[in-house]
Amino acid sequence: MASLWEYANPVKFMRLSNWLMPVSAVLAAALIAVGLYWGFFLTPDDYRQGATIKIIFLHVPAALMAINAWAMMLVTSLIWLIRRHHVSALAAKAAGPIGATMTLIALITGAIWGQPMWGTWWAWDPRLTSFLILFLFYVGYIALWSAIEDPDTAADLTAVLCLVGSVFAVLSRYAALFWNQGLHQGASLSVAPGTRMDWSYKGPLYLCMIGFVLLFVALVLAGTRTEIRARRSRALMTRERARA
C-alpha cells in the first residue's frame, strides 16, 4: 500500500484527486439530496419543536464540518510546519473558505431556529459565542493568506494562527459541556446508551452528515488542485521574469 506521504508529491496528488474528487462530489450530491428530501418531506414534526426540527438536517452537518474543517486544517498545518510539504499547506488554505461557509451556515440556521424556540435570534451562550469566534478565526485565516505575498511565509503564519484557533474549535464542540449553561443543548447524537433521537430523524441526519463530509472532501480536493496550479503559475511567471 502506498504511503500517505507519497501524496505530498503534487503530481501524485493530482493523479489521485483527478478521480477521487468527482467520485466524492457525486456521492455527496446523492446523499445530501436523499437526506434532505427524506428530512424535509418525510419526517414528522417534533412534538415540542414542530416543523423547525427540519432545520437540524442542515444545521448539525454544517456545524460538524465547521469544527472538523478546522481540525483538518490543524493536521495539515502541523504537517507543513514539521515536514514542509507544500501540498498540505495548500490543502489547509483550500479548506479555509469551506470551513468559513459551514460555520456561517451553522450560525445563521442556528439563529433562525433559535428565534421561535428560545425567543431570541442570538444569545451570548458559550457554544454560540465560541462558534462566532471560530468564524472570525476563519475570516482572519483567509485574510492572512491573501495579505502575504510570499507563499511559504503565508503558510508559516497561517499555520500558527490555525494552532491558536484550534482552542476555539475545541471550545465550539465542547462549550455546552464545559460550562453547562446557556441556551444551546448538549449533543443531539451520542453513542452512550439511551435513546436521544428517533431513527426517523437519525436516518436522514446521518445521510446529510456523511454527504457534508464528502462535499467537504470534494471541495478541498478541488481547491487544493487549484492552489497547486496557481503555485505552478507563480513559479513559471517568476522564471519568465528572471529570464527577461
Add this chain to the structure above:
Amino acid sequence: MPDLGTYATEVLLAYAVSLGLLALLITWTWARSRRVRRDLAALEARVTRV
C-alpha cells in the same frame, strides 16, 4: 410540500440561506478552478514557445 404550520417562514428561510450559501461556495470553487487552469495553460503555452 409538507405542512410546516406556523414555522413555515423559519424552515424555508433556513433551507434557502443554507442551500444558497452552498451553491455560492460551489460556484466560486468551480469558477476559480477554471480561471486558474486557463491561466496556467496560457502561461505554459507561452513558456514552451519561448
